Amino acid sequence: MDEKFKRLMENKSRQPDPMRYKKEAVKFRRAGKSGLKLPELALGLWHNFGSFDNFEIMRDMVFTAFDNGITMFDIANNYGPRGGSAEENFGKILRENFAAYRNEMVITTKAGFPMWRGPYGTGGNRKYLTASLDASLARLGLDYVDIFYHHRPDPETPIEETCYILHQFVERGKALYIGISNYNREQTEAAVRVFRELKTPFVLNQVCYNMLDRTIEENGLKDYAAEAGFGIVVYSPLAQGLLTERYTHGIPADSRMRKSGSLKEEKLTPELLQKLGALREIAISRGQTLPELALSWALKDEAVSSVIIGASSSAQIEENLKVDPHFTAEELSAIDKICKQ
Numbered sequence: 001m002d003e004k005f006k007r008l009m010e011n012k013s014r015q016p017d018p019m020r021y022k023k024e025a026v027k028f029r030r031a032g033k034s035g036l037k038l039p040e041l042a043l044g045l046w047h048n049f050g051s052f053d054n055f056e057i058m059r060d061m062v063f064t065a066f067d068n069g070i071t072m073f074d075i076a077n078n079y080g081p082r083g084g085s086a087e088e089n090f091g092k093i094l095r096e097n098f099a100a101y102r103n104e105m106v107i108t109t110k111a112g113f114p115m116w117r118g119p120y121g122t123g124g125n126r127k128y129l130t131a132s133l134d135a136s137l138a139r140l141g142l143d144y145v146d147i148f149y150h151h152r153p154d155p156e157t158p159i160e161e162t163c164y165i166l167h168q169f170v171e172r173g174k175a176l177y178i179g180i181s182n183y184n185r186e187q188t189e190a191a192v193r194v195f196r197e198l199k200t201p202f203v204l205n206q207v208c209y210n211m212l213d214r215t216i217e218e219n220g221l222k223d224y225a226a227e228a229g230f231g232i233v234v235y236s237p238l239a240q241g242l243l244t245e246r247y248t249h250g251i252p253a254d255s256r257m258r259k260s261g262s263l264k265e266e267k268l269t270p271e272l273l274q275k276l277g278a279l280r281e282i283a284i285s286r287g288q289t290l291p292e293l294a295l296s297w298a299l300k301d302e303a304v305s306s307v308i309i310g311a312s313s314s315a316q317i318e319e320n321l322k323v324d325p326h327f328t329a330e331e332l333s334a335i336d337k338i339c340k341q
Contacts, residue, residue, distance in 0.1 A: 011056055011059050011060070011097075012096050012097065014063060014097060016063065016066050016067055016098075016101060017067035020066065020067050020068065020069060021069065023068060023069060025068060025069060025321045025322070025323075026039070026068065026069030027039070027040045027069070028040070028069075029231075029302075029304075029305050029306065030231070030305065031177070031203040031204055031230075031231040031305045031306075032203050032204065032225070032229050032230040032231035032305065033229035033230075034177070034201065034203045034231075036106075036146075036177060036203060038071075038072055038106060038231070038233075038305050038306040039069055039070050039071050039072050039106075039306060040299055040306060040307065040323065040325075041070050041295070041306065041307055041308075041309055041320065041321070041323070042070060042072035042073065042074050042106075042233070042306045042307070042308045042309070043061065043062070043065040043070050043072070043073050043074065043308070043309060043310075043311070043317070044074045044235065044308040044309060044310045045073065045074065045075045045079055045086040045090060046074075046076070046079050046086075046235075046310055047310055047312070048061075048310070048311065048312045049075075049079065049080075049085070049086040049089050049090060050079070050080035050081045050082065050085045050086060050089075051080060051081060051082045051085040052081070053089075055089060055092075057312075057313065057314075058089055058090075058093065059093050059096075059097065060313075060314050061311055061313065061314050061317060062090070062093050062097075062098070063097070063314075064314035064317045064318065065317055066098070066101070066104075066105075068317070068318070068321055070317070071104060071105055071106055072105070072106040072107075072108065072306060073090065073105065073106070073107050073108070074108050074206075074233075074235075074308050075087055075090060075107070075108065075109045075110070075136075075140075076109055076110035076111070076113070076149075076151055077109060077110065077111045077115050077132050077135065077136050078113050078114070078115050083115055084115075084135070084136075084139055087109065087136055087139035087140050088139045090107075090140065091139055091140040091141040091142070094107075094140065094141060094142075095141055102142075105146075106146040106147065107140070107142065107145050107146050107147075108145060108146060108147040108148070108149065108179070109133075109136045109140070109145050109148060109149070110148070110149040110150070110151040110179075110181060110206075111128065111129055111132035111133065111136070111148075111149075111150070111151055112124060112149075112150050112151025112152040112154065112181070113151055113152060115128075115132060123154040123156060123157055124150055124153070124154030124156075124157040124161070124162035125154070125156075125157045125161060125162070126161055126164075126165045129150070129162070129165050129166070129169075130165060133145075133148060133169060133174055133175070134174075137174065143173070143174075144173055144174050144175060144176060145174070145175050145176075146175070146176050146177060147175065147176070147177045147178070147179050147203070147204065148166065148169055148174070148175035148177075148178060148179070149178075149179040149180060149181045149204070149206055150162055150166060150179075150180050150181065151181050151182065152181060152182045152183075153180075153182065153183050153184075153187045159187075159190045159191055159194060160194055162191075163191055163194035163195055163198065163200065164194070164198065166178045166200065166202075167195070167198045167200040170200060170201060176201070177201045177202075177203045177204070178195070178200055178201060178202045178203070179202070179203060179204035179205065179206060179233070180202075180204075180205050180206075181205065181206040181207065182206070182207060182208075183205055183207075183221075184215075184219050184221060185219045185220040185221040185224050188205055188221060188224065188228075189224065189228075192228050192230070202230060203230055203231060204230060204231050204232070204233050204305060205221065205225065205230060205231075205232060205233070206232075206233040206234075206235060206308075207221065207232060207233075207234065207235070208234075208235055208236045209222075209232070209234045209235075209236075209237065209298060209304075210234075210236055210237050210238065210239045210243060210294060210297075210298060211239075211243060211279065211294055211297055211298075211335060211339050212239045212242065212243065212272075212275075212339055213236070213239065214339070214340070216232065222301065222303050223303075225303045226302070226303045231303065231304070231305030231306075232301075232303050232304045232305060233304075233305055233306050233307075233308065234298045234304055234306070234307045234308065235308045237294055237295055237298040237307045237308070237309070238291055238294050238295070238309075239294075242267065242268075242272070242276070243276070243279070243290055243291060243293075243294035244290060244291045244294075245289065245290060245291070275338050275339060275341075276290065278338045279293065279294075279335065279338055279339075282331060282334055282335060282338075286324070286331070288322070288324070289319070291319065291320065292319075292320070292322050292323060292324075295307060295309070295320060295323045296323045296324050296325050296327075297325075297327070297335065299323060299325035300325045300326075300327055300332070
């Protein structure tokens with residue numbers, strides 16, 4: 001039997017680990033003040049789930065995540081590349097391996113960035129968001145998603161229009177909860193006012209946050225989340241790979257910096273390398289690697305409901321499981337001194 005075909009058949013019949021909820025690393029947090037619980041770590045499908053990626057590696061990563069208590073899977077309509085292919089690939093994995101486990105998963109998707117040509121393929125207007133969610137559900141093979149996010153603020157659409165169609169998605173049973181993403185404090189406050197009036201189950205704002213990017217601290221969003229009762233979901237906790245060991249000795253050929261335009265080579269300055277070296281020393285003193293330190297740091301605040309990790313292999317997922325969000329005041333002070341100088 002052909003080895004590739006044999007592996008395909010084995011993976012199609014694979015079952016999740018029956019002991020997955022008994023593992024020590026499995027921990028959950030509430031999404032703000034809602035009743036929804038999220039895993040501390042979620043698997044993001046921004047990269048490595050597209051048209052040109054290996055499907056069996058994708059399937060293996062989903063199994064590895066689920067077997068280790070990662071029950072939330074974060075997608076968007078434009079993830080790929082090609083846009084939509086991450087949803088298609090994940091939908092196929094759901095059908096072939098996880099149909100019986102749908103109720104144990106939190107599946108999220110988003111819309112807001114350009115998805116198709118013309119004036120109706122982007123933004124926060126009623127027409128685009130409705131068409132996008134319908135297309136996402138079709139690609140995923142689902143009747144509903146657990147959380148639907150508006151992916152970015154749209155200055156050309158009244159916030160009332162955006163929030164009302166998001167509210168209607170819940171009323172129509174297409175989403176259970178609503179989130180927003182990349183909204184700053186002022187934009188979030190405007191959305192919260194509308195959501196409260198509509199009694200929308202708004203639970204999350206998904207934003208970039210890591211030791212090197214403190215924007216949500218500086219603009220007050222993190223404090224406002226605790227005050228208003230919604231949770232923060234963190235993306236890019238490893239600063240797109242900068243807070244790993246990948247760039248210690250140069251730029252690897254298979255790194256995101258080489259393969260993707262989202263991380264520029266000019267960011268890797270001597271000053272940044274010095275900071276990374278100092279942070280690595282703190283990680284070692286805690287018995288951690290630099291990425292373990294970075295993920296632990298992102299989870300240190302109760303305002304953070306979950307942190308999204310990306311991976312290109314199951315081994316990377318397993319490496320990211322060793323988090324410890326407990327820090328001494330001295331450790332936090334030392335990290336701040338390094339990162340804010």
